[in-house]
Amino acid sequence: MRNVIIIGSGCAGNTAAIYTARAGLTPLVISGHEPGGQLSITTEVENFPGFPEGIMGPQLVENMKQQAIRFGAEYISGKVEEADLSQRPFRLKIDEEWHECRTLIVASGASARWLGLPNEQKLIGHGVSSCATCDGFFYKGKKIIVIGGGDSAMEEANFLTRFGDEVTLIHRREEFRASKIMLDRCKANPKIKWLTNTIVEDVLDAEKGYVDAVKLKNTKTGESWTQEVDGFFLAIGHIPNTQPFVGQLDLDEDGYIISHGGARTNITGVFHAGDVEDRTYRQAITASGAGCKAAIEAERFLEAEGH
Numbered sequence: 001m002r003n004v005i006i007i008g009s010g011c012a013g014n015t016a017a018i019y020t021a022r023a024g025l026t027p028l029v030i031s032g033h034e035p036g037g038q039l040s041i042t043t044e045v046e047n048f049p050g051f052p053e054g055i056m057g058p059q060l061v062e063n064m065k066q067q068a069i070r071f072g073a074e075y076i077s078g079k080v081e082e083a084d085l086s087q088r089p090f091r092l093k094i095d096e097e098w099h100e101c102r103t104l105i106v107a108s109g110a111s112a113r114w115l116g117l118p119n120e121q122k123l124i125g126h127g128v129s130s131c132a133t134c135d136g137f138f139y140k141g142k143k144i145i146v147i148g149g150g151d152s153a154m155e156e157a158n159f160l161t162r163f164g165d166e167v168t169l170i171h172r173r174e175e176f177r178a179s180k181i182m183l184d185r186c187k188a189n190p191k192i193k194w195l196t197n198t199i200v201e202d203v204l205d206a207e208k209g210y211v212d213a214v215k216l217k218n219t220k221t222g223e224s225w226t227q228e229v230d231g232f233f234l235a236i237g238h239i240p241n242t243q244p245f246v247g248q249l250d251l252d253e254d255g256y257i258i259s260h261g262g263a264r265t266n267i268t269g270v271f272h273a274g275d276v277e278d279r280t281y282r283q284a285i286t287a288s289g290a291g292c293k294a295a296i297e298a299e300r301f302l303e304a305e306g307h
Contacts, residue, residue, distance in 0.1 A: 001089060001100050002028050003307055004298050007080055008107035008241075010037015011284045012274025014064035015291030016105045016298075021071035023299045028101070029068070029075045030094055032241070036061040037109050038275070039284055042134060043125040048284050057125075060284070080108075083244040085267050092244075102307060103298040106249070106257065106265070107273040107291060108241035110282075114234065115147065119206040127211025128203060128232045132156040133283065135231070136163045142230035145170055145214060147200060153235035154182035160233065161191040168193045168229075170200065172219060203232050240276050254279070263294035271297050 003025040006013045009032055020027040034040060042057035051060075065075065082093035089100040112130035114120055120128055129135040132146075136159060144164035146157040149171040157169045169186065174196045176183055186192050201215040201224065211232050217224045240255040250258040250266040257277040260266055273294035274287035 001102070002026075003101070003302055004028075004103045004105060005030065005090075005092060005099060005101040006105045006107055007092075008032040008037065008109055008274065008276070009035050009065060009075065010039060010061060010107065010109050010274060011064065011287035012109070012276075012291040012294075013037070013105070013107035014061060014068055015288040016107055016273055016295040017068035017073040017291075018064065018071060019292055019295030020105075020298060021068050021073040023295070024072070025299065025302065027068075027073050027105075028099065029073055030080060030092070031075060031077045032079050032108050034109065034111060035077065036065075037287070038112070038131075041124050042129075042131075044138075045134070045284060046137060047134070064288075079241075080244045083248065085245070085248045085270060088269060090270065102269065102305075103301055104270045105263075105273055105291075105294045105298060106242070106245070106270065106276055107287075107294070108276050109287075110238040110240040110256070110275040110279070112234065112238055113236045115200060115236070117200060117202050119203050122206040123203055123209075123211055123232075126209055127230065128234070130234045130238075131282065132159045132233055132235075135233075136160050139163050139231040141165050143228060144168070144231040144233065145227075145229045146233045146235055147171075148235035148237075149173065149175075150177040150235070150237070151179055151182045152237065154178045154186045156233055156235040157186055157192055158189060160231075161189055164191070164231065166193065167191055168195055168227075170195045170198050170216070172199050173197065238275070238279070238282075240279075242276060263290065263297045269301060 004027045006029045039057035046054040078095040084091040144167045204213040257272045263271040271294040273290040
């Protein structure tokens with residue numbers, strides 16, 4: 001029987017582990033869908049406080065993990081295959097083995113949607129990104145492409161014009177899902193170019209180890225061409241890792257946990273932290289802050305019960 005199990009080992013999960021471990025609760029951390037979270041697939045992080053020279057994403061989450069282990073947190077690999085939150089203790093099935101806990105912190109994050117291009121995964125962190133706020137700074141004076149047609153794509157494109165000399169927004173259709181105000185804002189920005197009815201066939205060049213071009217195709221004419229580019233940003237949404245909790249936790253239409261105040265979910269004793277609930281900010285620092293909140297709530301909850 002565990003006092004607390006934390007699902008996820010990104011900034012949210014690791015921070016929750018540090019706090020609950022220091023409170024003497026000996027948390028068990030399930031590494032989750034992407035061990036280390038989204039920082040594990042980024043390169044340099046320059047906007048996390050306390051690192052004036054920046055730090056590599058994988059190193060930052062590893063530092064947090066080691067800090068949690070120092071205070072008594074335990075880590076196991078794997079992800080939650082099944083969950084029973086119908087009564088306490090809560091039960092989680094991880095790699096065919098059931099684990100029980102008095103409180104649960106869900107910090108399983110949200111995974112970026114990718115296009116599934118042949119070289120896409122090889123170039124993540126080397127020109128391919130799903131976060132303009134995280135990586136835009138590295139493309140000062142460069143040519144940037146943004147993929148998407150919703151509000152997030154418009155927001156990313158607008159933001160990236162602060163850095164890039166030229167931002168091209170590519171969308172597979174002619175119509176955009178984005179709200180009129182966001183679309184008008186982008187259309188009024190002289191740095192943004194538009195390529196509609198266009199799909200990306202691949203991103204190049206994996207052999208060089210960095211992005212220098214994309215292969216594009218016009219869906220109406222069938223014409224294909226290669227276009228030079230330095231940064232390739234995807235803004236086609238995220239998928240929250242909440243599948244085991246469908247029908248138990250309150251989720252919105254996209255699968256994000258609905259907060260019931262603070263870090264609380266609709267189930268007493270189950271708390272949320274990070275991108276699994278936050279569809280707005282998605283930053284390492286906000287995820288860490290959310291992990292801290294969830295840990296404090298879990299600690300106080302257990303204390304009130306005499307644990």
